[in-house]
Amino acid sequence: MLQPTFVKRHTRVVQFQQRLLKLMVPALALVICTMIVPPRATEASYVSPHWAGVSITVQTTLAPAGRTATIIYRFSPKFGGLAVRDVHVGFDGWQNARAVPATVLQYDLGGVAYGVTVAVPSGAQVIDYAFTDGARWDNNNGADYHAALAPWTPAWAGNLAPLSATAAPGATTEIGAQVYQPGVTDTLGGANFNDDLIAELWYSAGGAWQAAPMRFVRRDGNNHAYAAQLSIAGLPAGTAIRYTCRFSANSRATWRWCDSGDGTIIVR
Numbered sequence: 001m002l003q004p005t006f007v008k009r010h011t012r013v014v015q016f017q018q019r020l021l022k023l024m025v026p027a028l029a030l031v032i033c034t035m036i037v038p039p040r041a042t043e044a045s046y047v048s049p050h051w052a053g054v055s056i057t058v059q060t061t062l063a064p065a066g067r068t069a070t071i072i073y074r075f076s077p078k079f080g081g082l083a084v085r086d087v088h089v090g091f092d093g094w095q096n097a098r099a100v101p102a103t104v105l106q107y108d109l110g111g112v113a114y115g116v117t118v119a120v121p122s123g124a125q126v127i128d129y130a131f132t133d134g135a136r137w138d139n140n141n142g143a144d145y146h147a148a149l150a151p152w153t154p155a156w157a158g159n160l161a162p163l164s165a166t167a168a169p170g171a172t173t174e175i176g177a178q179v180y181q182p183g184v185t186d187t188l189g190g191a192n193f194n195d196d197l198i199a200e201l202w203y204s205a206g207g208a209w210q211a212a213p214m215r216f217v218r219r220d221g222n223n224h225a226y227a228a229q230l231s232i233a234g235l236p237a238g239t240a241i242r243y244t245c246r247f248s249a250n251s252r253a254t255w256r257w258c259d260s261g262d263g264t265i266i267v268r
Helices: 005-036
Strands: 055-063 066-075 086-091 095-101 103-108 111-119 126-132 145-148 156-161 164-167 172-180 198-204 210-213 215-220 223-231 240-248 263-267
Touching (some): 066 126, 086 111, 095 111, 172 198, 172 240, 210 223, 223 240
Parallel strands (some): 164 263
Antiparallel strands (some): 055 066, 066 111, 103 111, 156 172, 198 210
């Protein structure tokens, strides 16, 4: 018995729909699975310029025990940022590297700030650092962050003594001077206030100037006093020896000279 033409057409449509459904079901399942599977954690580096609200600052301070550096990482929740767990810190090319747990300094609608404070080794010039939340990193796209440690110079040096004197040939005269740094020399007693401090006596007997190291002597009021022995050996009578002192706390990058002017010793 022959089927009407419209029945044949209907049968073909049904068969086509069945084949199409077989093709669509796996694809639909794949889409659904993709939507419900949680994303995997990424180890990618995060660069702060990608987050418009991120700012990083390094503050160097001088404490009685030595220099410290405070690294502060701030970001605005509106623009995103890294919830910092640790700050990896090193000096001068990642020497003395270690992970330092971060402290929350601020957490409100205005933003989030994390910070660490670390001791700066004597003579260190650059601090190296990177941030992590335990899985992700903000490490300047793999280049890490680096900041020059702000050098400091003592606020004052003076009280050169004696300013004038006479000495016999072959004698030795003690030359003294004092140095002052707010929050340091006026709070610490008993020893050199910073391993970075270099104290020098400079003197000349009419020729080239020469330097001699000075030693810590005592705390004198708000100042620290240093001294050196100046030998008069081998100099004829009538020789004038000029001298002064200077102090540096940044590996001789900058100096604070005594403001007392030069002292003079006359060999009698």
